[in-house]
Amino acid sequence: MLSCRVGRAFTSLRWTTMRTYSNAVDAMAASIADAHVPASSTYTYRRPKYTIPKAMKAFQQPTLAYQVPRLHYFTEVQEVENALPDAVANTGTLERIIGLDLEWNFGLSVGKTAVLQLATAFDIYVIQLSRMRKIPNSLASILTDPHIPKTGVAIHQDLAKLQRDFGLIPAGGLELSRLAWRFDANRWQNHRYLISLRDLSKRYLGVDLDKGATRISSWTQAPLSNEQIEYAASDAYVSLELVHAILLHAHRKNAITLNEIRACMQEAPHNRLRKPQRSHSMSAPLAHQRAWEIWKKGTSLQELALEKHIRLTTAGTYIAKAVQESPNPVEHGSETWHRLRAEYSAADMRPITVRYAHGFARHGVFNYAELHQILHAFRMAQI
Incomplete structure (x- = not known):
């Protein structure tokens, strides 16, 4: 169950484990909403x-x-x-x-x-x-x-x-x-x-x-x-x-x-949604998988968005989703690791970093303390 009491989520950061920071990240994310209107x-x-x-x-x-x-x-x-x-x-x-x-x-x-x-x-x-x-x-x-x-x-x-x-x-x-x-x-x-x-x-x-x-x-x-x-x-x-x-x-x-x-x-497009197709080994790569292959070759998110005529946030979502679905962690200190950290620390990528925070943490791109800092920066930008 989600707790909205952000202040209490951060009162004790002793023995700061992954679980503690995970809860803190969730609590901070919950506080990000439009300002209350009279x-x-x-x-x-x-x-x-x-x-x-x-x-x-x-x-x-x-x-x-x-x-x-x-x-x-x-x-x-x-x-x-x-x-x-x-x-x-x-x-x-x-x-x-x-x-x-x-x-x-x-x-x-x-x-x-x-x-x-x-x-x-x-x-x-x-x-x-x-x-x-x-x-x-x-x-x-x-x-x-x-x-x-x-x-x-x-x-x-x-x-x-x-x-x-x-x-x-x-x-x-x-x-x-x-x-x-x-x-x-x-x-x-x-x-x-x-x-x-x-x-x-x-x-x-x-x-x-x-x-x-x-x-x-x-x-x-x-x-x-x-x-x-x-x-x-x-x-x-x-x-x-x-x-x-x-x-x-x-x-x-x-x-x-x-x-x-x-x-x-x-x-109106998509008046009836299609029934999902069962995946099989010969099916074409999905959009986020194709984007991931392009990005790994050195193309930045900005360049990917321009090349594919998509929004920057869409490009960012594709790569974050590919990381989340990867069966292997990102090698610490590798070029991919450094690029992911640089791209997803940027201000315009913070909403996506928040959304895929557990995936980034699980694959070693960020730890939960760093995600807490990103969330805090994102929240402060909304004030």
Whole structure:
């Protein structure tokens, strides 16, 4: 279980073993989050912006009595089975779009999905999957149905995580960033990659998001605290409000139609994730393996990124992943050892060093005391 009490993690560094520094690294990593925003300026589902009924009316769709959405917190499979079929039968949204978000324990390794949130116009479901022996059938049906669009930022990464964690083949991902690029191109022309949920909220809802300590609390504890449930519910509902706000903005600006929206949704890449292929000895090397071979020949991360037309952080992730998967430690004092230490001590690589810290420590690139220093420098840079 992740502890957020950073101060206590470092009060005793006697007999500093690998375990002690490992715990310290985890605790420091847990403290790296966006600054807490005053409650008066933050979004909450309890004070919705009512973009959903506004968009429904603008596109001449049936509107019902929209109120503050009802919140449901489920820890039992049967609770989910009883509630979800009726929920998706009438979402109260354009094109049956629902909001989706995931939570898992924050640390140097990625935990299994602990909590899944779904939002319709009328209801928000906070489902604690970590308390269930299996994923509910009704939930699996929703996740794999391409005709029920699931929206959020980095939605395809979330769906891919569900695939890894539960063996599903999810479908129907609708990326909020893609909609913003498509229907508000001038505003986001300098954003080549994903647009953060916070930036979208500021632009289309005029609010900020609370990304404080609750974000990195323990999502496997039961029951979840009221603060966790409120946070999780708001994260799912803000995505649903945002998709309607973006479409409403586009409609007011260019009078787009539902047919144009449907066409955009059909164009969305990776609408259905592929089933993972079983690896075999003759399969082509993976991207990170190819990058590793190039890097070992003396190419720097910067040169690798330019050569392959990828982001520097992507190049850094490839090499870190290759090191993590290597069956052998990196020889202490070797050229590879020195290069890795130089590259991953750099300020722009610190987030990746944090993410792959255990791999670097296990392979002898850094010890945990050094990783603690890197994490501390990273944290101070965020202040």
